[in-house]
Amino acid sequence: MRYVAIPTPVVRALQAGGLDANGQLPERKLAEGGGNTCRHCLKLIPEGAGMLVLAHRPFPAPQPYAEVGPIFLCAEPCEAGGGEDLPAMLAAPDYIVRGYGVDDRIVYGTGGVVATAAIPARAAELLADDRVDYVHVRSARNNCFQCRVER
Incomplete structure (x- = not known):
């Protein structure tokens, strides 16, 4: 990841x-x-x-x-x-973590607000789902794109 x-x-x-x-x-x-x-x-x-x-x-x-x-x-x-480490810029207490399919559309049921320290585990869980091609990390307060997570 x-x-x-x-x-x-x-x-x-x-x-x-x-x-x-x-x-x-x-x-x-x-x-x-x-x-x-x-x-x-x-x-x-x-x-x-x-x-x-x-x-x-x-x-x-x-x-x-x-x-x-x-x-x-x-x-x-x-x-x-x-890289493989959670970016240091992710300094807020939590973020939205959401999965997207190969068609670049939200995979329903994958999005949620996640504590920053739990992002790696949640992203790994989503990427283990065959329906999910990649994950976005977004601001929990404003929904702004932060970064993408890939396998």
């Missing part, structure tokens, strides 16, 4: 001024510290550092289940994060 960031080519295009999932230029802001997490390096964006605020659709194409929502990225190029 591994935690996967937004693909580097997608991020580099956005950092270079590409349009987001809503066809808009990403907003440029300064990180306020503590709650601004980059979905590419999977780390907290340091306070005062440049960041992008944009709409992201973590799915290959629009369809009824392809949620679009706000995310943050480092404004400057950063290294892709991810």
Whole structure:
């Protein structure tokens, strides 16, 4: 099982001024510290550092289940994060963990709010289900995409 960031080519295009999932230029802001997490390096964006605020659709194409929502990225190029360890940026007490099928649609009955420390066990349980192709970790308060979990 591994935690996967937004693909580097997608991020580099956005950092270079590409349009987001809503066809808009990403907003440029300064990180306020503590709650601004980059979905590419999977780390907290340091306070005062440049960041992008944009709409992201973590799915290959629009369809009824392809949620679009706000995310943050480092404004400057950063290294892709991810791997087998739970990303340190997941610092809230809990998150929504939900499974998706090969058709990129929610597998009903898989979603729920999970304590942060229990994310690895819940993601592994979902990925053991043949109906689940991958898992999203999302904010429990705002439903914002955090990262993807794959086998």
